[in-house]
Amino acid sequence: MRNIKIIVQYDGTRYSGWQSQEHDENTIQGKLTAVLTRLLGEAVELAGSGRTDAGVHALGQVANFKTRSEMSCVELLENLNHYLPEDIGVISIEEVDARFHSRLNAVRKTYRYHIWNSPVHAVFDRRYTWSIEQPLDVPAMRRAAAELTGTHDYKAFSSIKRGKKSTVRTIEAIEIEQTGADITIAFTGNGFLYHMVRILTGTLVEVGLRKKTQEDMQAILASLNREQAGVMAPAQGLFLVNVEYS
Template identity: 55%
Template structure:
């Protein structure tokens, strides 16, 4: 079996998330599998590094798939970008070791959340930013973010209140960047729970607009209760920027 790794970018606006669903064909995974199956003449299962929610975008989603017989990576890449919808593109495709698994072997992910703070909406960015016109105190947000770093039980920041698996994760960095009419939040960690980045964002916004104190993050973590954290920020401002793996750059067999 030949194993292929690809990096994918997509505008998630009109999709019901990454994961294939029986009720709809409007998913990123579903579109990729349909095109690959038609191109290769065999049923292809695409494994993503993680599931992005409906409306969430990606610049550096990583996925892998297996084929019974090796195929030219350049031809696969060209075919995918020819037949995929215009809001999905494969930016790179390489043949990798058969044991590579995009989800289980991921060691680090980075997400970005964009908050538009200008008085006038940005019409051309409306699908990719959360239009929030209330002033936000960036220094308060940075103070709160610092208390969330490290290994914690993030159950309070999990959208699945019936989660039975471990909700312990490690956040390596939360970076808050302020621009003229936009605040960008960057989250880097070893993994993220359902809606976790959007709930973290909503909570930090509540700190920034004065509804919460920065120091309250310690109590929010300790309570392990979804009701203790802030609201879930809208999906449209969120994008998966990158997924990292141990030995990146060393397991590639053929570069497209």
């Protein structure tokens, strides 16, 4: 049995997220699984490095599956990209150790959020940015971001309602860059909770709008209360950039 690792990019605009759903076949995982099953002539269980929400994009989503097929990785790559819709593309395919698992073995992920900060519409990028007309105080956002890095319980920055799993995560860096009206926020960490990046982004935007302050960040973390954090940023500005393994 071979273990195959694939790296995928996709425009999530018209999909219901990454994960296959019982009553919704319009997912990235569902589209990939359907094409792989047809190409390989066998049932395929595709595991992804993590879920992306409806409308979220990926530049480097990682997934893996087991197969008995002897089709080469080169041939499989060509066939997948031939039969997949144009908004899903497989960047690379390789055979990996049998123990490799795209989610369980991931040690670091980077997400990037795009904001267009101008009263002039981002006509050609409107599906990939959050358009905010009011000027944002980017230096204040950077100072607040520094308060949110490190190892913390990020329950206040998640849509998780209840559960026994730990909500402690480590964010190694939050980097905010601005070029004219284009603002990007890059988050790198060992894992992210449900909606965590979008809520962190929304909170930093509220700092930029002077609705919250740098000093509020530690209090929000300590509260473990979702209502204390900011709004959840729209899905379309978020990209999964890459997933790293040891």
